[in-house]
Amino acid sequence: MVECLTGKKVLMKGNYAIANAAVIAGCDCYFGYPITPQSEIGEFMSGKMQELGRAYVSAESELAAINMCIGACSTGKKAMTSSSSCAISLMQEGLSYATSDELPIVLISVMRGGPGLGNIFPSQGDYNQATIGGGDGDYKLIVLSPSNVQEAIDLTYKTFYLAHKYRNPAMLLADGLLGQMMEPVEFGKYPYAEIDNSSWALSGAKGRNPRIIRSYSPTEGPQCEHIRHLFDKYKQLEENEVMYEELYTDDADLLVLSFGSLSRNVKAAIKQLRDQGMKIGFFRPITLFPFPNKRLNELSRKVKKFLTIEVNMGQMVRDVRLAVNGNVPVEFYGKPVGSWPSVEDLQTAIERAMI
Amino acid sequence: METQVFKVPDSFKKDFKYTFCPGCDHGVAIRLVAEVMDELGIRENTIAATSIGCSVTIYDFLNIDAIEAPHGRALAVATGVKRATPDKFVFTYQGDGDFASIGLAESLHSALRGECLSSICINNTTYGMTGGQLGPTTLLGQVTTTSPTGRNVEYYGYPIKIAEHVALCDGTAFSARVSLDTIANIRKAKQAIKKAFEVQLNGLGFGFVEILSTCPTNWRMSPEKAHERVRNEMMPIFVPGIYKDITSKGNN
Numbered sequence: 373m374v375e376c377l378t379g380k381k382v383l384m385k386g387n388y389a390i391a392n393a394a395v396i397a398g399c400d401c402y403f404g405y406p407i408t409p410q411s412e413i414g415e416f417m418s419g420k421m422q423e424l425g426r427a428y429v430s431a432e433s434e435l436a437a438i439n440m441c442i443g444a445c446s447t448g449k450k451a452m453t454s455s456s457s458c459a460i461s462l463m464q465e466g467l468s469y470a471t472s473d474e475l476p477i478v479l480i481s482v483m484r485g486g487p488g489l490g491n492i493f494p495s496q497g498d499y500n501q502a503t504i505g506g507g508d509g510d511y512k513l514i515v516l517s518p519s520n521v522q523e524a525i526d527l528t529y530k531t532f533y534l535a536h537k538y539r540n541p542a543m544l545l546a547d548g549l550l551g552q553m554m555e556p557v558e559f560g561k562y563p564y565a566e567i568d569n570s571s572w573a574l575s576g577a578k579g580r581n582p583r584i585i586r587s588y589s590p591t592e593g594p595q596c597e598h599i600r601h602l603f604d605k606y607k608q609l610e611e612n613e614v615m616y617e618e619l620y621t622d623d624a625d626l627l628v629l630s631f632g633s634l635s636r637n638v639k640a641a642i643k644q645l646r647d648q649g650m651k652i653g654f655f656r657p658i659t660l661f662p663f664p665n666k667r668l669n670e671l672s673r674k675v676k677k678f679l680t681i682e683v684n685m686g687q688m689v690r691d692v693r694l695a696v697n698g699n700v701p702v703e704f705y706g707k708p709v710g711s712w713p714s715v716e717d718l719q720t721a722i723e724r725a726m727i
Numbered sequence: 728m729e730t731q732v733f734k735v736p737d738s739f740k741k742d743f744k745y746t747f748c749p750g751c752d753h754g755v756a757i758r759l760v761a762e763v764m765d766e767l768g769i770r771e772n773t774i775a776a777t778s779i780g781c782s783v784t785i786y787d788f789l790n791i792d793a794i795e796a797p798h799g800r801a802l803a804v805a806t807g808v809k810r811a812t813p814d815k816f817v818f819t820y821q822g823d824g825d826f827a828s829i830g831l832a833e834s835l836h837s838a839l840r841g842e843c844l845s846s847i848c849i850n851n852t853t854y855g856m857t858g859g860q861l862g863p864t865t866l867l868g869q870v871t872t873t874s875p876t877g878r879n880v881e882y883y884g885y886p887i888k889i890a891e892h893v894a895l896c897d898g899t900a901f902s903a904r905v906s907l908d909t910i911a912n913i914r915k916a917k918q919a920i921k922k923a924f925e926v927q928l929n930g931l932g933f934g935f936v937e938i939l940s941t942c943p944t945n946w947r948m949s950p951e952k953a954h955e956r957v958r959n960e961m962m963p964i965f966v967p968g969i970y971k972d973i974t975s976k977g978n979n
Contacts, residue, residue, distance in 0.1 A: 435832075436832070439803035442800075444807035445807075446774075447812045473795075574793075577791055582786075584793045585793070585794045
């Protein structure tokens with residue numbers, strides 16, 4: 373199936389597309405536990421990985437799944453898991469460890485409603501969970517946010533690449549809508565270079581000193597040094613890997629920001645309002661970490677006001693406010709969970725912000 | 728006649744120094760692991776998944792690659808290592824709190840899946856590193872810092888018999904409980920560790936050894952008294968023996 377899909381246009385559901393892209397990216401090991409709305413990823417992988425002779429485990433829990441990823445990644449292999457909201461919560465400990473261990477775990481997060489069990493409607497309520505995280509200590513995940521199924525494929529490739537390039541867990545933050553919708557897509561080949569990990573991967577201490585991958589440092593000095601090293605990597609990410617989509621910012625009075633699949637409705641609303649002569653710009657962060665702080669700060673010197681739209685109670689808006697650092701007012705429009713606001717609703721909200 | 732050479736096993740790091748408390752059985756247990764690794768010639772092909780607690784320091788002493796798992800997750804991490812690199816010898820060295828309390832799901836599911844892994848669990852009836860709290864193996868009546876009047880059923884329930892539980896899993900190839908209180912039992916312990924390693928090397932499934940061990944510091948006993956406690960109080964409840972061995976007919 374991998375071969376036959378490469379280079380052809382096919383109609384495919386988001387979850388299957390992400391899974392297939394992971395296989396093309398060379399994912400050696402998949403470990404997962406079912407949860408709606410991403411269960412198709414594990415279902416697809418259970419068949420495909422066995423067909424290809426790669427590793428697959430139906431883990432006993434998300435806790436186990438993320439820790440299996442830790443083990444597999446410690447050998448230098450490409451490992452991933454996928455889950456959603458309340459179950460990503462269970463992985464926070466493992467993500468904190470993996471970040472300190474500098475292990476390139478790939479995690480697919482398909483957001484549903486929260487908090488707690490919430491519901492299986494789409495949501496953007498896990499922006500904070502993804503970008504701030506719930507594990508202990510100072511760490512960051514690399515977080516990429518696709519807006520359509522084709523981009524989910526392309527960013528799945530990139531998630532694997534960045535995780536291995538920076539030796540840091542990386543997350544593709546999708547949502548239930550994206551996971552469940554079908555769109556025409558093309559796969560192509562994995563476009564990135566393979567990263568050499570022979571200098572650190574565990575392979576048995578043959579003809580060399582033993583390697584220990586651990587997050588534990590009993591003394592203060594080495595731990596401080598280690599955390600500074602992690603933050604040097606985050607600085608490099610901010611300098612080199614920021615991605616965003618920007619439209620109509622040359623003449624905009626109001627800049628409207630949104631991430632993920634919701635941004636498509638926002639973009640449609642802005643296009644219609646611009647047809648009516650309203651000077652509105654559009655901005656979509658694609659990397660949620662590293663966040664496009666620099667570009668947003670530049671734009672905050674040109675436009676009069678920002679409006680951030682999310683399906684949550686205001687999570688990315690805090691990062692936007694930090695980025696503009698008080699240069700312009702930053703307003704928020706959103707709803708907690710469920711169907712995305714319609715283009716008409718969004719037009720009304722944007723027009724209100726123009727006043 | 729065979730010549731026996733008394734030396735430090737090659738699987739140890741050069742000039743290592745144990746950091747365990749005097750009289751703690753970890754030192755004996757890790758030496759047995761090292762001797763078996765030497766005898767099987769597997770050191771250079773080994774990756775260990777260590778856990779949290781006193782057992783984690785095994786990577787300070789053995790000359791092997793290791794990944795430190797979060798508390799309780801050693802066998803999930805080991806599963807990941809083994810599935811990613813099936814040609815490696817992969818084992819865990821864990822405490823009873825790690826294996827049988829916080830990590831019970833990971834432990835038993837690894838056995839149920841029949842992962843070709845080997846696992847050593849040190850049972851000293853307490854959480855040693857954190858100062859002697861009640862754990863999953865704390866005996867009824869045992870006083871700990873969190874059972875100040877002794878373990879009673881009303882508040883704490885019962886201790887777990889780990890080797891028996893592991894033996895019940897269909898994916899388990901070998902499960903045994905051993906003690907280190909006498910020379911004879913130390914020899915038996917070594918044979919059990921070797922067997923638990925061999926079932927992995929032969930692709931037969933999950934190999935497990937529970938080692939009854941002392942914790943003189945937290946038990947507030949001399950090493951000698953601590954071994955008497957293993958013999959007189961632990962062994963009647965945690966009965967040593969081979970609980971499963973699929974390589975031995977009629978032994979299950």
